[in-house]
Amino acid sequence: MVRALVFMGAVAGCAVDRVPPPTRPCATDQLDLEVAPPDGDFGDLVGDPDLWCGHPPQGGAPFSPLRVRVTGPDVFADGVDLDMSVVDNQTGEELGHTALALGLTCANVGDSAGTWVGSEAHLRYTGFALDTLGERSGTLTLTVAPRTADTPVVTRSFDVALVVD
Amino acid sequence: MIALALLAPSAAACGGFFCNNVPVDQAGEDIVFSVDADKQEVTVHVQIAYEGDAEDFAWIVPVPEAPELVLSSDRMFRELSWRTAPQFQLEHRERDQCEGGINSGGYAEVDGAASSSTPSAEDGVEVVAEQRVGPYETVVLLADTSAELLTWLQNNDYILPDALDPVLAPYVAQGSHFVALRLAKTDSVGQLPPLAMTYPGTALSIPIQLTSIAAADDMRLGVYILGESRAVPESYLHVQVNELAVDWFSWWDPKWEQAITIAANEAGGHAFATDFSGSSGLMDKVLYRPGQYDIPRLAAAADPYAFFDELLTQGFVGEPALLALFRTFLPLPAEAVAAGIDEQSFYNNLSAFSKYVDPIPFDAAAFAAAIDEQIVAPLRLAQTTFYRYPHLTRLTSSVSPEEMTVDPTFVFNADMAQDVPLQHNAVLEYLCGAGGDANTSERRLVLSDGRAYPLPSQQWFWDRGITEHEYLLDNVTTYALVIEATSDSGEPELLFDYRDEAAAEAEALFDELGQRACAGCSSGTASGGAVALLMLLGLARRRRS
Numbered sequence: 078m079v080r081a082l083v084f085m086g087a088v089a090g091c092a093v094d095r096v097p098p099p100t101r102p103c104a105t106d107q108l109d110l111e112v113a114p115p116d117g118d119f120g121d122l123v124g125d126p127d128l129w130c131g132h133p134p135q136g137g138a139p140f141s142p143l144r145v146r147v148t149g150p151d152v153f154a155d156g157v158d159l160d161m162s163v164v165d166n167q168t169g170e171e172l173g174h175t176a177l178a179l180g181l182t183c184a185n186v187g188d189s190a191g192t193w194v195g196s197e198a199h200l201r202y203t204g205f206a207l208d209t210l211g212e213r214s215g216t217l218t219l220t221v222a223p224r225t226a227d228t229p230v231v232t233r234s235f236d237v238a239l240v241v242d
Numbered sequence: 243m244i245a246l247a248l249l250a251p252s253a254a255a256c257g258g259f260f261c262n263n264v265p266v267d268q269a270g271e272d273i274v275f276s277v278d279a280d281k282q283e284v285t286v287h288v289q290i291a292y293e294g295d296a297e298d299f300a301w302i303v304p305v306p307e308a309p310e311l312v313l314s315s316d317r318m319f320r321e322l323s324w325r326t327a328p329q330f331q332l333e334h335r336e337r338d339q340c341e342g343g344i345n346s347g348g349y350a351e352v353d354g355a356a357s358s359s360t361p362s363a364e365d366g367v368e369v370v371a372e373q374r375v376g377p378y379e380t381v382v383l384l385a386d387t388s389a390e391l392l393t394w395l396q397n398n399d400y401i402l403p404d405a406l407d408p409v410l411a412p413y414v415a416q417g418s419h420f421v422a423l424r425l426a427k428t429d430s431v432g433q434l435p436p437l438a439m440t441y442p443g444t445a446l447s448i449p450i451q452l453t454s455i456a457a458a459d460d461m462r463l464g465v466y467i468l469g470e471s472r473a474v475p476e477s478y479l480h481v482q483v484n485e486l487a488v489d490w491f492s493w494w495d496p497k498w499e500q501a502i503t504i505a506a507n508e509a510g511g512h513a514f515a516t517d518f519s520g521s522s523g524l525m526d527k528v529l530y531r532p533g534q535y536d537i538p539r540l541a542a543a544a545d546p547y548a549f550f551d552e553l554l555t556q557g558f559v560g561e562p563a564l565l566a567l568f569r570t571f572l573p574l575p576a577e578a579v580a581a582g583i584d585e586q587s588f589y590n591n592l593s594a595f596s597k598y599v600d601p602i603p604f605d606a607a608a609f610a611a612a613i614d615e616q617i618v619a620p621l622r623l624a625q626t627t628f629y630r631y632p633h634l635t636r637l638t639s640s641v642s643p644e645e646m647t648v649d650p651t652f653v654f655n656a657d658m659a660q661d662v663p664l665q666h667n668a669v670l671e672y673l674c675g676a677g678g679d680a681n682t683s684e685r686r687l688v689l690s691d692g693r694a695y696p697l698p699s700q701q702w703f704w705d706r707g708i709t710e711h712e713y714l715l716d717n718v719t720t721y722a723l724v725i726e727a728t729s730d731s732g733e734p735e736l737l738f739d740y741r742d743e744a745a746a747e748a749e750a751l752f753d754e755l756g757q758r759a760c761a762g763c764s765s766g767t768a769s770g771g772a773v774a775l776l777m778l779l780g781l782a783r784r785r786r787s
Contacts, residue, residue, distance in 0.1 A: 116729075132306065133447065133649070134306065134443070134445030134446060134447035134649075134651050135304050135305070135306060135413060135447040135448075135449045135649060136304050136305060136306035136307075136413060136415070136417075136418050136419060137304060137412055137413035137414060137415050137418050138412060138413075138414070138415040139415070142477060144727075156510065156511070175412075177647035177648065178644060178645070178647050179510065179512075179647065179648075180507070180509070180510025180511035180512060180645065181510050182479075182508060182509050182510045182725055182737065182738055183738065184725075184737040184738055185737075185738050185739065185740075186736045186737065186738065186739045187735060187736050187737060188735075189737055194510075194737055195479075195510040195512065196477055196478045196479050196509075196510060196512035196513070196648055197476070197477040197478075197648060197651075198648060199412075199477070199648055199649065201412050203411065203412070203414075203415070204415075206415070206416050
């Protein structure tokens with residue numbers, strides 16, 4: 078290939094630089110994990126602890142659909158294992174827990190530019206009826222770990238108040 | 243020929259949300275949703291592709307409420323598949339005159355007696371309803387735990403593996419409903435008809451986690467949604483596919499679905515592309531017209547031969563459900579099997595086997611009634627659905643089992659551009675100069691968004707045995723040109739936008755090759771240096787790959 082490129086330069090009288098592959102502007106040494114509640118924005122849970130939970134469209138255990146975005150190195154491009162849980166602050170009871178694999182893509186525009194973003198993730202409150210969850214306060218803890226490496230692992234916790242429609 | 247088409251052999255595949263005890267890798271799944279906002283009802287049609295022994299078949303799906311179950315139409319899925327398939331038209335255009343003209347443009351197209359029983363409870367599982375729907379024995383269950391549900395099903399001869407327990411778990415809660423199907427013991431398996439389920443609600447979701455136990459890598463997921471406006475993914479992202487990844491030069495496969503697969507993977511594995519959004523009128527009168535079928539005339543047929551002729555006359559050609567009905571109402575005699583006569587030959591040429599046919603008791607009225615129930619009524623219902631809802635959206639994704647961790651949900655969005663046309667166009671310009679030869683002239687491909695890519699001559703590709711598509715793929719930096727989050731209102735939230743970069747890359751390519759100036763000439767050809775550069779660059783690319 079190198080020989081061919083040199084020859085091309087000789088024919089055309091100039092060197093040809095191929096278009097470089099797009100860089101991933103998301104890759105950074107800084108680490109962060111943010112979460113957005115359904116129909117909310119990233120950062121909303123910091124100022125307002127209300128976290129909606131309801132019945133999923135297909136039935137089953139109550140759920141909170143969440144969006145996460147991650148700041149960190151390029152290894153997050155291979156996806157993450159996401160662990161989500163809500164623990165009741167008063168009783169210590171685990172109200173909800175879901176672990177799932179989530180693919181991420183590097184956002185290059187908008188509010189999320191420079192971070193790794195994915196689809197929604199659904200936190201399930203298995204074993205709880207919806208009407209028993211309302212007005213319970215707890216700690217939402219999220220942990221992401223890269224799927225193809227041991228580190229970095231990023232954990233963030235948020236105080237939440239479950240809100241049932 | 244017509245007779246052969248009437249009873250074509252069914253395809254071997256396993257479909258539905260879950261199939262049988264031995265997970266069969268499912269290559270694709272198609273689902274049709276409609277939402278009646280006034281009645282607050284959702285209807286979901288699911289195609290169930292299965293071939294195997296009847297006793298091995300079991301199928302289960304969670305639903306938010308106890309549904310009404312009826313047969314749906316396989317023909318609806320086939321018609322939808324090809325009528326809403328994106329079409330890719332490459333217009334061949336001469337810049338100046340080519341000696342001897344140019345080849346015509348390439349064109350490629352992608353396909354593309356119920357009764358309810360008294361509810362009963364047993365071991366934590368309540369039987370809400372039991373119903374025979376066509377060839378299916380159905381049961382609607384209420385269960386509190388996945389273990390109890392699975393145990394009940396296994397104890398009642400639904401052959402389901404223990405491995406189903408963890409993937410059922412997210413769908414189990416107090417009051418969760420499940421529809422389970424098996425085939426009636428007396429029925430032979432032909433191509434199984436789709437099933438339609440109607441239940442209260444307005445939310446649309448696919449319980450994809452259940453599918454993960456029996457799905458192939460990059461399983462195609464086709465979703466058709468009927469409603470008042472355009473539908474978009476809610477829990478998954480939405481991608482706009484880079485049209486440079488399309489094989490504009492293929493007559494038979496534009497490789498659109500492959501492009502969607504890669505684009506969805508670039509979006510993290512959870513994304514849909516919109517194939518079509520527009521009027522549901524493209525299905526007008528396609529499935530059923532009043533007076534099209536005359537069931538009493540079928541019922542009055544004097545013998546199997548007359549019945550068969552009447553089937554042909556009325557246009558029941560290519561109905562997969564017919565084979566199963568023939569097996570029930572005119573079973574292939576053991577003597578014929580012993581004589582080496584196969585099923586397809588027998589049914590497609592009854593008169594040639596009269597010595598086997600004549601002794602079989604034949605009930606034309608019962609056969610006709612079954613055709614009315616299992617073929618005509620579903621067609622009538624499906625056609626009515628398309629008249630009722632003005633807008634149709636087709637979304638396609640590709641999901642591997644390890645990516646089936648989040649259920650896709652969908653919503654309607656009346657704020658976004660409502661139409662996504664089927665037709666995609668590009669232009670192939672021949673830079674012949676005055677009187678240049680079309681086969682040896684350089685060309686350029688111009689996409690609908692204005693991006694233009696230089697291409698060596700047709701002869702260049704013939705000499706090297708590679709295709710234009712393979713050559714152009716080297717310029718595809720990203721298959722998802724746009725990745726965005728869509729919701730029930732407003733414009734999408736852009737997450738990734740590569741449109742400007744892609745346009746800049748295309749322009750840079752022309753700059754490098756010195757073609758831009760030439761392309762604007764009235765009669766000139768590209769410089770010799772640029773031609774050599776173009777060809778050698780292509781050669782280098784091939785070596786690199």
